[in-house]
Amino acid sequence: MTHLTIRRPDDWHLHLRDGAMLTGIAPESARHFGRAIIMPNLIPPVVTGDQACAYRDRILAALPEGADFTPLMTLYLTEQTDPADVVAAHRDGIISAVKLYPAGATTNSASGVTDFDKVRGTLEAMAEAGIPLCVHGEVVDSDVDIFDREAVFIDRVLEPLRRATPGLKVVMEHITTRQGADYARAGGDTLGATITTHHLVINRNAILVGGIKPHYYCLPVAKREEHRLALRAAATSGNATFFLGTDSAPHIDPLKENACGCAGCFTATNTLSILAEVFEQEGALDKLESFASLNGPAFYGLAPNEARVTLTKGDPVNYPAKIETGDGSVTVFDPMMPLHWRVEE
Numbered sequence: 001m002t003h004l005t006i007r008r009p010d011d012w013h014l015h016l017r018d019g020a021m022l023t024g025i026a027p028e029s030a031r032h033f034g035r036a037i038i039m040p041n042l043i044p045p046v047v048t049g050d051q052a053c054a055y056r057d058r059i060l061a062a063l064p065e066g067a068d069f070t071p072l073m074t075l076y077l078t079e080q081t082d083p084a085d086v087v088a089a090h091r092d093g094i095i096s097a098v099k100l101y102p103a104g105a106t107t108n109s110a111s112g113v114t115d116f117d118k119v120r121g122t123l124e125a126m127a128e129a130g131i132p133l134c135v136h137g138e139v140v141d142s143d144v145d146i147f148d149r150e151a152v153f154i155d156r157v158l159e160p161l162r163r164a165t166p167g168l169k170v171v172m173e174h175i176t177t178r179q180g181a182d183y184a185r186a187g188g189d190t191l192g193a194t195i196t197t198h199h200l201v202i203n204r205n206a207i208l209v210g211g212i213k214p215h216y217y218c219l220p221v222a223k224r225e226e227h228r229l230a231l232r233a234a235a236t237s238g239n240a241t242f243f244l245g246t247d248s249a250p251h252i253d254p255l256k257e258n259a260c261g262c263a264g265c266f267t268a269t270n271t272l273s274i275l276a277e278v279f280e281q282e283g284a285l286d287k288l289e290s291f292a293s294l295n296g297p298a299f300y301g302l303a304p305n306e307a308r309v310t311l312t313k314g315d316p317v318n319y320p321a322k323i324e325t326g327d328g329s330v331t332v333f334d335p336m337m338p339l340h341w342r343v344e345e
């Protein structure tokens with residue numbers, strides 16, 4: 001096969017940031033994606049419907065003329081979140097989901113949740129209104145090894161939370177483990193899971209072998225090879241539980257290449273070419289559309305995009321190594337393999 005035409009994909013987990021960074025990187029997602037779930041972890045975080053509305057306007061203003069891209073906004077769940085504000089923002093079409101960060105789990109998560117009893121009322125209101133909860137699934141306990149934090153979160157937090165709030169739609173975001181994929185697969189209609197592009201490509205060796213590679217450091221951190229293979233099997237299975245959330249998370253190079261480097265891989269620019277390569281390697285090009293364009297909208301109760309994109313196989317495609325923004329340069333994720341599938345513009 002040398003041509004592949006699929007529905008225009010969506011990105012169900014994206015960091016667009018704000019200000020000059022937003023202006024610099026928004027075109028990278030708008031080029032190939034129809035919609036994206038926009039993460040609310042700005043400083044300060046997006047916690048009210050009014051703030052989500054204002055942030056959406058700033059995103060729309062940053063898009064190139066004529067872009068076919070709709071930001072789907074989220075609210076950042078805090079222990080002070082007002083359930084009525086969440087329900088109203090969803091009813092008014094301002095937000096599509098709410099994001100749960102355990103406090104301290106990742107970049108800009110200090111306002112996240114420590115005491116889950118304090119968000120019980122909001123979760124119940126969300127279950128009632130059919131508002132999905134997007135979950136960063138890692139415990140933050142210092143006694144839990146960073147490579148075990150996702151698996152432990154499932155047992156200690158996610159399973160009890162789902163039992164306590166029947167009917168709540170939950171997205172396990174950026175799963176990185178076999179345990180995450182297995183739990184998601186067994187979770188029924190109310191449970192979905194996003195998988196990033198980079199976790200299909202790298203295992204933890206990419207970060208640590210031959211010198212420390214800060215551009216491969218993200219959270220949840222990439223795990224052992226067995227987990228990468230489990231994620232590839234899940235993503236390429238066609239199972240409706242699994243859909244694309246790139247977690248493309250730009251940081252300027254000085255903050256990545258630093259004694260205490262930020263977490264995040266920036267994959268917006270070359271994601272589709274990488275995914276086509278991965279799905280072809282797995283003999284599953286026919287499942288790419290399910291993963292990137294169909295399963296996500298079905299979970300969110302939306303129609304797939306009407307527009308199509310075509311990928312063409314040929315000589316390796318060269319993507320820029322960096323995107324220049326008004327805040328500084330951002331390194332594009334290097335998949336360490338030639339990419340033969342070009343997205344027709």
Ligand code: NCD
Nearest residue numbers: 015106107218219249263264
């Ligand atoms: C994200 C970021 O930089 O905002 N970083 C990351 O490594 N994925 C936060 C997140 O989604 O965990």
Ligand code: ZN
Nearest residue numbers: 015039247249
């Ligand atoms: Zn993220």
